[in-house]
Amino acid sequence: MIRLSSLFWLALVLISGFAMFKVKYAVQDLDDELGRVRKQTVAEQQEIRVLNAEWSYLTQPERLAELNRKFLSLAPIPTKQLQQSIDGIPLRPPAPPALPAEEPAIAAAAPSAAPAPDTVAAATGPATPEPAASRATSMAELVAAALQSGAETDEPAAGDTVAPGSARPVPARVATLKPETGLRLVKASATGRPHTLDDLFAQVGGDR
Amino acid sequence: MAVPQFADDNPCRPRHFRPPPPCAPVVPDPQASEAIETCRTRLLTAAALFAVVFVVVALRLVEIVAFAGASAESHAGRIRPPAPPSMARGDIVDRNGTLLATTLDTPSLYADPRQVIDPAEAARSLSAVLPGLDPKEVYAKLASGKSFVWLKRRLTPRQTYAVNRLGIPGFQFEHEERRVYPFGDVAAHVVGYCGIDNNGLAGIERALDGTMKTRHEALQLSLDSRVQFILREELAKVVEDFTAKGAAGIIMDVRTGEIIAMVSLPDFDPNHPGAVDPAMPAAEAKDRTFNKVTLGDYEMGSAFKIFNTAMALDGGTATLAKQYDAIHDIRIGRFTISDYHGKHRMLTVPEVFMYSSNLGSARMAMEAGAERQRTFLGRLGLLKPVPIEFDEVSKPHFPSQWREVNVITIAYGHGIAVSPLHVATAVSAIVNGGILHRPTVLKLPPGAEPPGERVISQKTSEQMRKLMRLVVQYGTAKLAEAPGYVVGGKTGTAEKNSGGHYQEKKLVSDFVGVFPMQDPRYLVLTMVDEPHGTKQSHGFATAGWTVVPATSRIVQRIAPLLGVTPVDEQSPEIVKALSVESLQGRKIENY
Numbered sequence: 046m047i048r049l050s051s052l053f054w055l056a057l058v059l060i061s062g063f064a065m066f067k068v069k070y071a072v073q074d075l076d077d078e079l080g081r082v083r084k085q086t087v088a089e090q091q092e093i094r095v096l097n098a099e100w101s102y103l104t105q106p107e108r109l110a111e112l113n114r115k116f117l118s119l120a121p122i123p124t125k126q127l128q129q130s131i132d133g134i135p136l137r138p139p140a141p142p143a144l145p146a147e148e149p150a151i152a153a154a155a156p157s158a159a160p161a162p163d164t165v166a167a168a169t170g171p172a173t174p175e176p177a178a179s180r181a182t183s184m185a186e187l188v189a190a191a192l193q194s195g196a197e198t199d200e201p202a203a204g205d206t207v208a209p210g211s212a213r214p215v216p217a218r219v220a221t222l223k224p225e226t227g228l229r230l231v232k233a234s235a236t237g238r239p240h241t242l243d244d245l246f247a248q249v250g251g252d253r
Numbered sequence: 254m255a256v257p258q259f260a261d262d263n264p265c266r267p268r269h270f271r272p273p274p275p276c277a278p279v280v281p282d283p284q285a286s287e288a289i290e291t292c293r294t295r296l297l298t299a300a301a302l303f304a305v306v307f308v309v310v311a312l313r314l315v316e317i318v319a320f321a322g323a324s325a326e327s328h329a330g331r332i333r334p335p336a337p338p339s340m341a342r343g344d345i346v347d348r349n350g351t352l353l354a355t356t357l358d359t360p361s362l363y364a365d366p367r368q369v370i371d372p373a374e375a376a377r378s379l380s381a382v383l384p385g386l387d388p389k390e391v392y393a394k395l396a397s398g399k400s401f402v403w404l405k406r407r408l409t410p411r412q413t414y415a416v417n418r419l420g421i422p423g424f425q426f427e428h429e430e431r432r433v434y435p436f437g438d439v440a441a442h443v444v445g446y447c448g449i450d451n452n453g454l455a456g457i458e459r460a461l462d463g464t465m466k467t468r469h470e471a472l473q474l475s476l477d478s479r480v481q482f483i484l485r486e487e488l489a490k491v492v493e494d495f496t497a498k499g500a501a502g503i504i505m506d507v508r509t510g511e512i513i514a515m516v517s518l519p520d521f522d523p524n525h526p527g528a529v530d531p532a533m534p535a536a537e538a539k540d541r542t543f544n545k546v547t548l549g550d551y552e553m554g555s556a557f558k559i560f561n562t563a564m565a566l567d568g569g570t571a572t573l574a575k576q577y578d579a580i581h582d583i584r585i586g587r588f589t590i591s592d593y594h595g596k597h598r599m600l601t602v603p604e605v606f607m608y609s610s611n612l613g614s615a616r617m618a619m620e621a622g623a624e625r626q627r628t629f630l631g632r633l634g635l636l637k638p639v640p641i642e643f644d645e646v647s648k649p650h651f652p653s654q655w656r657e658v659n660v661i662t663i664a665y666g667h668g669i670a671v672s673p674l675h676v677a678t679a680v681s682a683i684v685n686g687g688i689l690h691r692p693t694v695l696k697l698p699p700g701a702e703p704p705g706e707r708v709i710s711q712k713t714s715e716q717m718r719k720l721m722r723l724v725v726q727y728g729t730a731k732l733a734e735a736p737g738y739v740v741g742g743k744t745g746t747a748e749k750n751s752g753g754h755y756q757e758k759k760l761v762s763d764f765v766g767v768f769p770m771q772d773p774r775y776l777v778l779t780m781v782d783e784p785h786g787t788k789q790s791h792g793f794a795t796a797g798w799t800v801v802p803a804t805s806r807i808v809q810r811i812a813p814l815l816g817v818t819p820v821d822e823q824s825p826e827i828v829k830a831l832s833v834e835s836l837q838g839r840k841i842e843n844y
Binding site: 068095098099101104105106121123124125127 | 314317351355356358410433435436437439479482483736737809810813819
């Protein structure tokens with residue numbers, strides 16, 4: 046009788062001891078993971094802060110106004126364009142048969158210092174008749190290409206000197222946009238202000 | 254107790270053992286047995302308690318081991334989220350959540366040259382990722398054999414990543430928090446700036462330094478960065494066009510006292526407040542960090558006629574139909590008061606206001622008396638510092654003894670110097686129905702009705718709206734007209750007083766505009782310091798030619814952003830809301 050109960054207790058001790066170690070190691074692992082996750086969270090938060098700062102920096106009204114002047118030429122809304130009721134809005138006049146030739150105008154609005162001949166060629170060249178359906182996408186590409194050409198004003202890019210008429214496809218040009226250039230959009234103004242957050246940092250660093 | 258009395262019945266008794274003789278005959282003693290009984294009960298209770306505790310512990314163990322405890326989520330609440338990375342200061346955002354100030358980790362790179370295995374290779378690869386570094390210089394540092402050399406201060410996150418990727422032993426980062434202002438000088442005077450140890454030294458950074466240090470969530474200002482940008486741009490244009498010394502501007506929500514934009518030019522870049530602005534090299538650092546809106550004291554000139562007229566109308570000493578003598582100059586002591594652009598006839602109160610007649614205003618004030626004038630200005634908060642969050646607030650200058658000559662000059666805004674913020678706050682109260690709100694740069698919850706103090710009656714407020722509209726329709730501020738937004742206001746042009754003398758060539762021109770006048774929402778105060786006339790302005794540097802056209806442009810640009818719907822000024826409701834009975838049926842002369 047005594048032996049049986051002793052065996053029972055011994056087994057219990059062994060089992061609970063084993064269980065305890067198991068739990069302990071599991072907890073330790075979880076703790077490590079928690080530490081890792083926390084560290085990562087902090088790093089991500091830090092990253093978010095940097096991105097927020099960068100976003101704010103890149104969306105400065107001054108810079109947006111400059112980009113607008115360069116690429117979009119949007120004007121402040123005059124009072125007569127603001128209507129109070131839906132009835133005040135006149136009906137659209139009947140659409141002209143052909144699409145208005147806006148694209149060359151946009152391309153011409155790009156700085157003449159660094160023209161993007163291939164985009165001009167794509168828009169005006171007789172060799173590249175585009176189907177009307179693809180115009181919308183090509184507009185977006187045009188803007189992207191114009192941005193790119195604006196960003197490259199510092200260096201005389203050899204790739205830009207494509208003879209007009211040689212029908213280089215526009216998408217190929219867009220494909221040359223490196224993924225990180227999205228963040229490194231050059232501030233359009235030609236004043237001595239820093240162009241990216243990196244430059245701002247450098248300037249701030251040199252300052253103190 | 255079952256104590257064996259005779260050891261002989263025990264079979265296991267050692268032979269030599271002799272039981273001790275009983276000390277006393279064991280007789281059942283009722284008292285003793287009772288005590289023993291109590292003892293046993295207590296023991297049992299204690300044992301039971303322990304048993305319960307052990308059972309609970311055992312069950313809990315079984316639960317944790319066998320059933321893996323409760324779900325992880327139920328524990329999540331007990332674990333505190335990781336503290337943000339020892340952030341010294343919280344962010345500052347504008348009313349739309351646009352980031353105006355943030356704290357970033359800026360690591361600086363240093364090296365322990367003794368640990369660097371191949372200095373030449375390290376220098377080459379480091380200067381490849383940090384193009385600003387000279388490889389020779391880096392090599393010299395790394396080969397120096399010292400135990401510590403700075404390689405580059407304040408790296409960007411991208412550069413930090415690049416350096417880390419090189420994996421060169423011996424390179425270390427020293428982490429440091431830096432305050433960064435992505436919008437630069439746009440909101441410089443409101444946001445302020447921090448010193449090298451991240452202590453706020455100006456603006457809201459200084460005013461709420463203690464709060465900023467402890468809070469981790471962003472502080473939301475009432476500022477709208479877009480409106481702020483527009484105000485700054487237009488004021489900068491005025492400064493440039495009229496080669497002025499500086500300018501100041503406020504845009505205020507008249508219903509709440511929230512400041513939507515506040516600009517003082519010249520200003521500074523809070524990222525490096527000490528650096529010289531290339532656009533304005535002449536402006537001294539002191540001048541640039543000086544907030545004209547809150548800290549400057551100016552004689553605001555005719556803009557004070559708003560308060561003078563409101564005082565007379567509210568106190569009942571004048572009515573809109575009452576006429577004042579604008580024919581005869583006033584001589585008092587050695588002064589002669591006359592009109593700048595006189596009509597030389599009797600003028601009704603609306604005419605006095607829209608033609609900005611000093612004579613009419615002075616007579617209106619003399620009629621009301623010194624005591625009433627002083628009390629009224631005091632009630633509008635013009636005789637004490639503005640209760641705003643900033644530390645940089647000015648104390649108004651006004652005569653200690655309120656004599657008759659003071660009454661006269663104060664009627665048209667001379668002999669009393671207040672900050673533009675004073676005027677904006679008080680005029681907001683005049684047009685919003687008569688409630689004076691505390692101005693603030695912190696965003697109020699939408700729809701909140703901040704407490705206010707009634708300073709004039711609803712009726713007077715309505716009358717003042719009409720008069721201010723007349724100034725833009727027929728008076729001194731016709732160029733402030735912004736189609737659809739029913740602008741009203743009052744111009745002011747004062748000569749600067751230096752050493753007790755007024756200098757004819759040094760002007761302060763200001764304009765207090767409010768729109769839309771039938772139901773005022775926003776106040777735009779613009780002021781330009783020492784403007785010089787140009788060809789376009791026919792040589793004039795008065796408010797009507799400088800800040801008034803700027804106000805028109807500002808209103809047209811900001812109104813769509815602030816959600817003010819344009820109206821048709823000729824529509825019967827608007828005309829009715831702003832018509833002045835005493836001028837009905839008369840042809841109104843232009844200024």
